[in-house]
Amino acid sequence: MSETVTHRETAEAGDRLLRVDGLSKFFTQGSGILSSFFDNDVVKAVDDVSFDIRAGETLGLVGESGCGKSTLARTVLRLLEPTTGSVYFKGVDLADIGGEELRSMREDMQMIFQDPQASLDPRMKVGPIVEEPMKAHDLYEGEREERARMLLEKVGLDPQHYNRYPHQFSGGQRQRVNLARALSVNPDFIVCDEPTSALDASIQAQVLNTMRDLQDEFGLTYLFISHDLSVIRHISDRVAVMYLGQLVELAETDELFENPEHPYTEALLQSIPVPDPRASGKRGVLEGDVPSPIDPPSGCRFRTRCPKLIAPAEYDFTQEEWAAVRRFTRAVQRRTFEVESETRVRHEFFPTGVPGGDGGAVVERAIEAILDARWDDAESLLRESFADQSPCARELPEYEVEAERGTGRHYAACHLHADGVDETGGELDG
Ligand SMILES: Nc1ncnc2c1ncn2[C@@H]1O[C@H](COP(=O)(O)OP(=O)(O)OP(=O)(O)O)[C@@H](O)[C@H]1O
Numbered sequence: 258m259s260e261t262v263t264h265r266e267t268a269e270a271g272d273r274l275l276r277v278d279g280l281s282k283f284f285t286q287g288s289g290i291l292s293s294f295f296d297n298d299v300v301k302a303v304d305d306v307s308f309d310i311r312a313g314e315t316l317g318l319v320g321e322s323g324c325g326k327s328t329l330a331r332t333v334l335r336l337l338e339p340t341t342g343s344v345y346f347k348g349v350d351l352a353d354i355g356g357e358e359l360r361s362m363r364e365d366m367q368m369i370f371q372d373p374q375a376s377l378d379p380r381m382k383v384g385p386i387v388e389e390p391m392k393a394h395d396l397y398e399g400e401r402e403e404r405a406r407m408l409l410e411k412v413g414l415d416p417q418h419y420n421r422y423p424h425q426f427s428g429g430q431r432q433r434v435n436l437a438r439a440l441s442v443n444p445d446f447i448v449c450d451e452p453t454s455a456l457d458a459s460i461q462a463q464v465l466n467t468m469r470d471l472q473d474e475f476g477l478t479y480l481f482i483s484h485d486l487s488v489i490r491h492i493s494d495r496v497a498v499m500y501l502g503q504l505v506e507l508a509e510t511d512e513l514f515e516n517p518e519h520p521y522t523e524a525l526l527q528s529i530p531v532p533d534p535r536a537s538g539k540r541g542v543l544e545g546d547v548p549s550p551i552d553p554p555s556g557c558r559f560r561t562r563c564p565k566l567i568a569p570a571e572y573d574f575t576q577e578e579w580a581a582v583r584r585f586t587r588a589v590q591r592r593t594f595e596v597e598s599e600t601r602v603r604h605e606f607f608p609t610g611v612p613g614g615d616g617g618a619v620v621e622r623a624i625e626a627i628l629d630a631r632w633d634d635a636e637s638l639l640r641e642s643f644a645d646q647s648p649c650a651r652e653l654p655e656y657e658v659e660a661e662r663g664t665g666r667h668y669a670a671c672h673l674h675a676d677g678v679d680e681t682g683g684e685l686d687g
Pocket residue numbers: 284285286300301302320321322323324325326327328329484550
């Protein structure tokens with residue numbers, strides 16, 4: 258059973274630390290006055306994203322490279338000015354404050370980055386590096402060194418190393434220095450942007466465990482960004498999945514991993530390497546390229562790669578026929594076959610015959626175009642007749658589904674959860 262909701266409503270009430278409401282960040286590419294007037298120059302890096310983070314939790318943010326995770330994080334922290342939307346931290350709209358008030362709010366919101374090397378000044382000793390934010394925010398005057406040494410110990414380093422330089426530490430230790438520095442101003446919220454991605458797996462696990470211990474001890478809330486699902490599963494209480502500038506799914510961690518309700522999440526999970534080669538793990542499920550964020554697909558942004566695209570209501574396909582049409586359409590789009598003979602094409606894609614009716618007539622015209630070497634014509638005919646007519650192309654999907662695990666809510670941006678659509682993507686009769 259599912260229920261239509263707007264994603265603004267899926268946010269949990271309760272002890273919210275951060276609320277992100279309809280946040281977008283567009284970049285204008287190109288130069289010159291005219292470029293800003295043309296939509297096709299606008300990179301929609303983050304497009305209408307809403308979620309909450311509760312005090313003390315870790316929200317994992319996962320998605321392929323380029324889907325907008327870093328831009329979202331920087332916009333949440335107001336390191337980038339949002340194009341539209343709001344960020345409320347402790348109930349205060351960050352757009353409404355400036356100057357001293359924003360500066361003091363910033364103490365509470367810290368960020369650590371992937372490359373610990375790049376964020377540490379090689380000419381400074383680590384003690385003063387940890388003290389820097391305290392100085393910048395005019396905090397802990399007279400006790401900074403003592404606090405820096407205490408924090409070095411808390412993050413698992415030797416306080417005696419206060420006088421060492423960054424190059425004298427390993428990658429994992431340098432990330433610990435970054436943690437100590439972020440903690441120095443006693444923040445409530447830390448955005449962690451791929452903090453362990455540059456580290457070896459065993460070191461990664463140790464740093465993640467330290468981060469969890471610090472979370473308990475200092476009452477921290479994390480927004481934890483990673484493209485690595487096993488890291489996300491290890492560290493997160495809830496997980497948000499991002500695709501092409503938007504959130505496609507958000508649920509408690511076990512619920513999301515055990516009961517994914519968006520085909521993109523399913524594909525991501527299926528692409529996790531399987532340790533046992535005999536275990537069955539489907540690979541290569543994410544076919545095709547991510548579309549450009551300059552001109553994202555209408556409706557569901559994943560629809561151009563989605564193996565479960567819903568059939569347009571105007572054609573009377575059976576599920577098998579629609580599956581064959583989808584496979585044919587994808588092969589034409591990607592030019593993955595050569596036309597040796599008409600019989601071969603028909604046999605390969607429609608072994609039991611091309612479907613009848615109006616839909617079948619479109620397929621026949623596409624086959625004709627291909628035999629005539631007019632691939633572009635076949636591709637646009639199939640796209641305009643089928644993909645663009647799918648309910649997936651028409652509306653932005655926003656649904657709340659019933660969670661099978663845990664007590665939290667489960668948001669899934671997929672029209673398969675609309676009433677009247679069955680699990681395999683066919684429209685139910687009646
Ligand atoms: N300053 C900018 N100007 C123009 N486009 C940008 C800018 N910053 C990011 N983008 C574009 O916005 C989109 C999202 O980028 P972003 O770095 O946020 O993604 P990401 O998910 O963090 O990727 P990665 O994991 O590779 O860091 C990309 O298409 C990127 O090229």
